[in-house]
Amino acid sequence: MARALRPVGLDFAASAPVRLVFTAEAAAPPEAVYRALAEEVAGWPSWFRAVTLARPTHGGAGREIRLVGGVRFQETIMAADPERRYAYRVDETNAPGVRALLEDWRLTAAGSGTRVRWTFAADGPAGFRFALVAARPGLGCSFRTAVRSLDQRLTAGASGSGRP
Template sequence: MARQLSARQLRPVGLDFADTAPLRLAFTANLGVPVERVYTALADELETWPCWFTAVTDVRPTGDGKARDVRLKGGGFFHETVLAAHPAERYAYRIDRTNAPGVRAMLEDWNLAYSTAGGTRVRWTMAVDGTPVLRAVLRLGRPGVGASFRDAMRKLERRLRP
């Protein structure tokens, strides 16, 4: 039987952590769907995340929509606080509690912009402070995280196209 990791409280961070974190992984994709529709999928249609982001198995709003509980494949989980919910522009949340080893602080920031092609440019930043081992693992895993993001964006685009 796999050992269940216990939850730990992380250091609270603000939106500026997306620019100041010791480790930032940022990825960009262009989707051929309107920016308003992409924002709605990210911020309002939480139950659909597992359909397009395969690492996620469940997302539930808590705290009157100001927080989220996220379950990941492999048994990981995050309890998150939404820090920015600006329609058609930005959706960002801080991870407050997790069972992921080595994490000290973490923020995910989704920035949306109209693309010149008429769709949406999505920029996702994962900002992390953690142990040296965790930072090394994430740096080495950057190509895999990027591939997971690109796969998620392709699936989201297919899901949102009329």
């Protein structure tokens, strides 16, 4: 059963009770990474294994996301700063325990590529917070694998051997 979460602002990325921050490097330039994150939402399942469905809603102001295992999110885009930042908060989910959730993707040019920083900011009861911290290694691995897969798609497209 879907539940409404507490609406939070962008500052939640810095003040959430649980903040998991991960970084990865991509050879693709920031504009290509940003486009895949923010403009080609429906393509997420092709590079982020945990995502089974991603589609823009509300004329691009929101997203519907489904994950492996049946978790669903209805999200509001909070920041869409081309080549620099893409952030969204979860407004409704069927995931148990979570009270508030915001994800913030920051992109920084790194040579000819991109440094990607993902902040997963959440709140919930003590048991949820403990479980989320315990899941940190798995979330980090999922993030790094997703960035690597996205980068392979983007750099293959740039070299002419395939389209991202």
